[in-house]
Amino acid sequence: MIPVRGYEGKTVAVLGLGRSGRAAARALRDGGATPVVWDDSATGRDAAEADGFELRDLTKAQAFQDVAAIITSPGIPHLYPAPHPVIAAAWEAGVPVDNDIGLFFQSFASEGFEDFDTAPRVVAVTGSNGKSTTSALIHHILAECGRPSQLAGNIGLGVMDLEPAVDGEVVVLELSSYQTDLARSLTPDIAVFTNLSPDHLDRHGGPGGYFAAKRRLFAEGGPDRAIIGVDEPEGLYLANQLAQGPTDDRVIATSVTQKLTGPGWHVFARKGFLAEWRKGRQVASIDLRDIPGLPGSHNHQNACAAFAVARALGLGPKAIEAALHSYPGLPHRSQRIAEKDGVVFVNDSKATNVDAAAKALSAFPKIRWICGGLEKEGGLEALLPAARSVTKAYVIGREAEAFARQLTGIAAEVCTTMERAVTLAIEEAEPGETVLLAPAAASFDQYDNFERRGDDFVACVEAALAAR
Structure with missing residues (x-):
């Protein structure tokens, strides 16, 4: 577990007591804060009380008098189609609203990082489709190549249930629009945008709000390197916003619909072959057609993004190719x-x-x-x-x-x-x-x-x- 930093001796409210809410409450307590918790469900409240947490009905007047912040679960609407009454009350009281992703980025780095030979890094993956497979594939490649890695977020562990990082470790996070939309701190080292298609439109007030929630990971996160799928206009727009020019290799463009051969850094797949181009020339190629865990062009898109992340982390093409062949796939995804x-x-x-x-x-x-x-x-x-x-x-x-x-x-x-x-x-x-x-x-x-x-x-x- 990662203890929450910045709230020592303060009271912090937690709204929603599912997996992420309970983990956030435990991490707050481990970090020296006093969590007070609430859930609309009696079942959630009973379970939290059994774990020794103090219940506080956050729907009541004066509930926020001594509260420094409120941490809300991703499934609870905070703006569209209408704010949850507790979140609206927190706004009225001037209490900052955050989620467990914000707590993670606020608390992940520790003083011990200074003693590591290689600082731990965070890779965050968002988009409409392929997030889970891309995240799991990155984690698999790292493990097969001998790099310590943990997988969390929408897949694997809740972010606050991660273990403190070790020397050279890479934490891979799958982040949904629900999570990126509200987090007050977003600082990944590498951020991935897989693709965009209409989804969760009621929660974000339409397609513009949905894309804006994804874009926050890049615009406010300021990653050192961004891997952007450019097969939709939104991806092209995002890549253009982040790059200082066509040779800026801080942005790696990926595609499964077109050949990308400009002066920058590109990874694309066509007719089952993945190719990496840098500075106008091809530097690597992988035949994806016979990899059983990655069937179809949508999985080739996932492979392009995972390959780009692994290359950005310094891994060689041959080692990545071997790891792709041993990827077993995820349940319920092809x-x-x-x-x-x-x-x-x-x-x-x-x-x-x-x-x-x-x-x-x-x-x-x-x-x-x-x-x-x-x-x-x-x-x-x-x-x-x-x-x-x-x-x-x-x-x-x-x-x-x-x-x-x-x-x-x-x-x-x-x-x-x-x-x-x-x-x-x-x-x-x-x-x-x-x-x-x-x-x-x-x-x-x-x-x-x-x-x-x-x-x-x-x-x-x-x-x-x-x-x-």
Whole structure:
């Protein structure tokens, strides 16, 4: 655990007692602060009280009289669609609002860093899609190359549950827009922007607010080096804002749609080959096509970003290439779970929006597509061009019929349940096809989260194959 610095002897409120909130409260206490905690759920309050924390109803008048700051969990809205009443009250009282990411960056460095041969560094990864895979891939490369590393944020540990850094260590953080939007301190050594597509628009007041939340990591974080995906206008804009000119190699541009060969530092992938260019010439190349843990152009985009980070940290191309080949992949993200009679089964339950699902559909030639769930804003029209490889769709979810009606030109069957969808897909699949779960929708109509949905898919596939 990383003790929080800067609040010794002060009272700090904590709102929201999920994983990050409880960890923040413990880290505040370890750092000499007095945390007072609150959660809208009685279950959360009871668990915190059992851990010895003082409960304080932050909805009451005068609750902030002696409070130096309030730390809020990322899932609690602070501006759109409306501020949580406790956060609004903190504003009125003039109490600074922060989150655990802000506490981490405020507290990570210690006096012991001066005794290290190599100072610890922080890599922060944000974007719409690919954050988890990119973060896990960076961590994997570092571990395979013998560099000490920890993985945290939206993946792995909560940031305050990290161990204090050792000599030469690299901390890799996956950060969502919910986390970057509010953190009062953002100071990564290397920051990564994977891509941008519409998501969480209600939480950020529209696409501009969503991009602005991501941009804070770079504009306010001031990283020593930025790795920017430039396949969308927002990425091009961000790279342009950060670079002092075309030769400024503090910005590494990445792409999977174009060849980047200007005078700067570029990493791109085309037709399954990753290339690194510096100062107008190619310096490295990797064949990504046969790497089982990184199928499809979306994973090649992740590989480009991870490769760029590893190169910025001083690792050699051959060592990085070897590490890419041993990457096992992440659960629920293009996860190959089975193969039988020439049919491959892939779990991409994390494809919760149209853009992520489109990338998953582009990764395989012949697909039996399991899709559906709680549809997000914007509809499915943008997904259809990527669905040319779909032989048939099997639609799940409470609103499966409405979802299926939008799949114009695609043979679709309303299944409603995962079990029915998997059973039909297996019955109808032919050798050379892939049964792919890529929902293009949130899970909350039937499941607590995308992990539960993916686990159900895996269980249904295993049961159906065992019965054949």
